């Protein structure tokens with residue numbers, strides 16, 4: 001009896017297996033295979049593996065994975081998929097895609113408590129676009145010309161306090177000077193002349209309130225966030241008073257504050273005090289550390305590189321022959337060698353090492369080898385100036401400081417096509433402050449070159465990868481001696 005039951009069970013099993021096999025065969029003919037070509041995934045331990053790799057340093061991870069996986073790959077960070085697009089071919093979509101396909105709002109939400117309500121990532125894209133138009137208008141050439149006068153005055157005043165010779169931490173000096181310049185050009189005369197210490201201390205609290213943990217949990221009730229929120233409130237009060245007094249006195253100044261006060265939305269609505277404060281905070285966050293870090297790297301490279309130090313000095317001499325001591329917007333615009341030296345420092349050390357978007361719809365990219373990948377809706381999409389700016393197929397000897405790679409005849413960033421040089425991002429959300437940043441750094445360095453002989457006395461600095469805006473680690477000690485750059 002048992003044998004009969006066993007035989008029947010065996011036969012039934014065979015029939016089921018055969019049916020399943022036939023069904024699968026029919027399906028494979030009738031239903032087309034999924035054509036999705038998903039990016040390769042970084043191999044890590046389940047769940048926390050991705051986070052561990054990321055915390056070890058995103059650039060370390062990119063250096064390890066790019067040679068194995070190529071220019072498109074996905075890292076699993078807890079429940080999120082982060083897909084990296086490295087190099088101009090695949091990152092073009094990152095930079096050009098419209099907001100409804102790739103957006104910044106979700107991934108940059110952590111800025112909201114710092115910038116405050118009703119601005120930038122706290123508003124719809126249509127309002128944000130209008131607010132970025134206010135930035136564009138505040139940074140037009142006619143405005144920049146006025147800011148340059150203030151930049152030059154600030155640099156002259158600041159360095160007049162240096163002795164005839166001495167030793168300084170150049171990094172700290174440049175940080176201080178850029179706070180003064182940014183305060184004058186962006187926050188306005190009242191802050192620069194009367195409230196600098198108070199406002200700087202409050203900005204310092206905002207800075208400290210932006211911890212790595214804040215990116216994931218911006219409202220976590222920790223002391224740094226509480227101090228950030230209090231500082232934000234105090235800044236709102238200070239700016240409301242300044243705006244009120246400018247409006248009631250009818251005084252108008254040449255600064256970004258004034259531009260934001262005078263800005264109007266398309267429907268004719270004026271900006272509120274809260275919005276003006278928020279936009280100024282955003283401007284300072286975008287432009288202050290980035291510029292002071294770039295000034296410091298430029299100095300470190302120039303002082304370690306006789307060829308380029310001589311070249312920038314020669315250029316200053318020529319400009320002095322032509323224009324005398326005058327430094328204004330147009331003279332700064334003629335400083336091509338200095339420009340390339342800054343641009344190369346920024347290629348090697350972009351302060352914003354990772355740019356992010358959120359994919360609101362599926363999209364595809366083609367690699368330079370002709371492979372196609374589909375990136376699904378819901379992925380976080382990332383690209384990295386710090387990694388992509390050193391790709392060997394774009395830049396010859398990419399680790400070397402070689403400003404001439406940007407000169408006529410080579411122009412390595414242009415030869416390789418758009419989005420080969422991404423220290424300022426590019427495309428739809430490219431940096432609006434790039435001209436301002438170059439003018440500011442050139443104004444500082446042309447003054448230093450003309451008035452001081454300098455020597456780097458500490459070792460060439462390392463990178464501080466732990467900072468949110470990645471900068472120079474430790475001090476940059478410089479020995480200086482006053483000089484008058486002789487024209488002959």
Ligand code: HEM
Nearest residue numbers: 286287290291294352355423424425429430431432433437
């Ligand atoms: C060396 C200095 C600077 C560097 C390296 C830099 C870098 C960048 C980068 C990489 C982006 C693109 C971010 C993204 O795509 O997610 C960006 C955007 C932006 N930057 Fe800068 N920046 C600098 C200076 C400034 C200054 C001085 C200002 C203003 C005073 C400024 C204002 C902005 C604004 C408003 C945006 C947003 C543009 C948009 O989303 O449409 N930046 N910057």
